[in-house]
Amino acid sequence: EVQLVESGGGVVQPGGSLRLSCAVSGFTFRSFWMSWVRQAPGKGLEWVANIDQDGNKKYFVDSVKGRFTISRDNAKNSLYLQMSSLRPEDTAVYYCGRGSGTSVDNWGQGTLVTVSS
Amino acid sequence: QSVLTQPPSVSAAPGQKVTISCSGSSSNIGNNFVSWYQQLPGTAPKLLIYDNYERPSGIPDRFSGSKSGTSATLGITGLQTGDEADYYCGTWDTSLSAGVFGGGTKLTVL
Numbered sequence: 001e002v003q004l005v006e007s008g009g010g011v012v013q014p015g016g017s018l019r020l021s022c023a024v025s026g027f028t029f030r031s032f033w034m035s036w037v038r039q040a041p042g043k044g045l046e047w048v049a050n051i052d053q054d055g056n057k058k059y060f061v062d063s064v065k066g067r068f069t070i071s072r073d074n075a076k077n078s079l080y081l082q083m084s085s086l087r088p089e090d091t092a093v094y095y096c097g098r099g100s101g102t103s104v105d106n107w108g109q110g111t112l113v114t115v116s117s
Numbered sequence: 118q119s120v121l122t123q124p125p126s127v128s129a130a131p132g133q134k135v136t137i138s139c140s141g142s143s144s145n146i147g148n149n150f151v152s153w154y155q156q157l158p159g160t161a162p163k164l165l166i167y168d169n170y171e172r173p174s175g176i177p178d179r180f181s182g183s184k185s186g187t188s189a190t191l192g193i194t195g196l197q198t199g200d201e202a203d204y205y206c207g208t209w210d211t212s213l214s215a216g217v218f219g220g221g222t223k224l225t226v227l
Contacts, residue, residue, distance in 0.1 A: 046206050047216030061215050095161055101209040101216025105153040105173060107161040
């Protein structure tokens with residue numbers, strides 16, 4: 001069974017940093033693109049970033065470029081999202097997903113990030 | 118303002134059919150595959166359709182997808198109360214080099 005479990009969410013002050021993790025199991029992690037998608041409270045889905053199988057290709061939505069980085073550790077079956085210079089508008093549930101921007105076929109349960117003073 | 122445009126809401130009676138549209142441009146829908154997602158209240162999204170019209174295993178054939186030019190459509194037949202959810206289209210935007218979603222459509226089964 002494919003499983004994705006996010007962790008690392010919490011409350012952080014504006015300008016602060018946070019690192020999200022996504023532990024996966026049930027499939028060959030190193031064979032898939034992976035993505036982060038977020039959803040602000042009461043709002044729609046917003047694609048955030050993705051990374052290729054080797055970690056060489058990375059893409060980001062404009063609003064997080066220069067502030068967020070995406071990485072993976074294929075030996076640990078884990079995906080990461082390092083978030084810095086956080087803003088109130090980054091407040092959202094962050095989902096990790098298997099797949100690239102065209103199709104995410106498995107999703108985690110999400111982790112809530114709240115940016116507030 | 119989402120890159121992909123969906124109607125905010127649609128509704129239909131149980132047993133009926135509904136379609137949800139998703140409009141984009143040549144840089145996204147026009148030249149890339151479209152996916153559709155269902156998000157039940159309080160849960161993570163679920164993939165319903167990929168590559169414009171393909172269904173993952175376990176998704177009933179009541180759900181269908183199509184694409185024409187720069188628009189895509191999700192069809193749901195034999196509506197059930199359990200289909201009440203938010204539905205999102207998504208694809209890649211070649212000009213933005215980023216994934217994009219529609220704003221979402223809330224389906225109400227009356």
